[in-house]
Amino acid sequence: MGKNKCPLIIEFNGLPGSGKSTLSNRLLNKLQIMGxxxxxxxxxxxxxxxxxxxxxxxxxxxxxxxxxxxxLSFLISIKPISIARIKYIKSIYLFYLIYKKYSINGDYDAIVVDQGIIQAIVSSVYLDKMDAGKLAELLNKLNLKELNYLVVDCISDELMSSKRINSRKLEQGRFDFMEIDCLRKNLEIQSSIFAEVRSCLNIKDIDRVGLDMRTPINTNTNILYEIVIKRISNKTNTAIG
Structure with a gap:
C-alpha cells in the first residue's frame, strides 16, 4: 500500500477468554497475506x-x-494505589507513545493491538471506585482523536469467557487459576467495568466496531478485514505534527 504516515491503529478490548487474541492474530495474518x-x-x-x-x-x-x-493524576484518583495499578498506568503510557511515534514517522498501514489502552484502563480500576467523569476526562486528554484509531469491542459474557478460559488451561494469568464460580464472578465485575469504560469512549472521530464473539471466528475476521481495508483505502488522516 506504500508509505502510510498515519497507520490505522486497531485496538482490541474484551473480557479475558473472549477470543480477542485469536481474532487479532487472524486479522493480522490476513492483512499480511493480502499485502x-x-x-x-x-x-x-x-x-x-x-x-x-x-x-x-x-x-x-x-x-x-x-x-x-x-x-499520574488518574492513578491517584483511583485509589488505593498498588503495584498492579502502576503497571497498568505504565502500559497505557507505553502504548500511547508507540501510537504517537508510528503515527508521526512510521510507514505501516496498520498496527494491530491485542490489548492496549482501553484494556489497561479497565484493568486499572475497581467497579466501586469507578468515576465515569474521570475516565472520560482521561480519554479526552490522551487526545486519541488525533490518531487514526479503530476500537474493536469484543463482546462476550462471563459464561462464555469462563468456559473458554477453563478449557484452554494456559496457566498464564490470574484468571487461569480461578475456580469456575470465582472466575465467573470476577468476569461479571470486569464486564460491568468494560460497559462503563466503553460508554466514555464517545469521542468524536474515533471509530468503533462491536463484534459478537459467539459468531464464528472466520466470519468476524472477514467483517473486520473489510472495515479495515475500507479505512486504509479511504484514509484522509495525515501525519501528526
Whole structure:
C-alpha cells in the first residue's frame, strides 16, 4: 500500500477468554497475506530496549510531559494505589507513545493491538471506585482523536469467557487459576467495568466496531478485514505534527 504516515491503529478490548487474541492474530495474518504492511504492537514493544525505563526514555519525545501528569493524576484518583495499578498506568503510557511515534514517522498501514489502552484502563480500576467523569476526562486528554484509531469491542459474557478460559488451561494469568464460580464472578465485575469504560469512549472521530464473539471466528475476521481495508483505502488522516 506504500508509505502510510498515519497507520490505522486497531485496538482490541474484551473480557479475558473472549477470543480477542485469536481474532487479532487472524486479522493480522490476513492483512499480511493480502499485502498490507501490518504488524502487532508486541513487535514494536519487543524491539525496544529490555530495560525497565530505557524504552520509555527512547520514546519520551513523542509524548511530552503532559500525558505522564494526566496519568499520574488518574492513578491517584483511583485509589488505593498498588503495584498492579502502576503497571497498568505504565502500559497505557507505553502504548500511547508507540501510537504517537508510528503515527508521526512510521510507514505501516496498520498496527494491530491485542490489548492496549482501553484494556489497561479497565484493568486499572475497581467497579466501586469507578468515576465515569474521570475516565472520560482521561480519554479526552490522551487526545486519541488525533490518531487514526479503530476500537474493536469484543463482546462476550462471563459464561462464555469462563468456559473458554477453563478449557484452554494456559496457566498464564490470574484468571487461569480461578475456580469456575470465582472466575465467573470476577468476569461479571470486569464486564460491568468494560460497559462503563466503553460508554466514555464517545469521542468524536474515533471509530468503533462491536463484534459478537459467539459468531464464528472466520466470519468476524472477514467483517473486520473489510472495515479495515475500507479505512486504509479511504484514509484522509495525515501525519501528526
Amino acid at each position: 498490507i504492511k501490518a504488524e502487532q504492537s508486541d513487535y514494536f514493544i519487543n524491539s525496544l530496549n529490555a530495560g525497565k525505563y530505557t524504552k520509555y526514555l527512547r520514546l519520551f519525545k513523542y509524548g511530552g510531559v503532559k500525558v505522564p501528569i494526566y496519568l
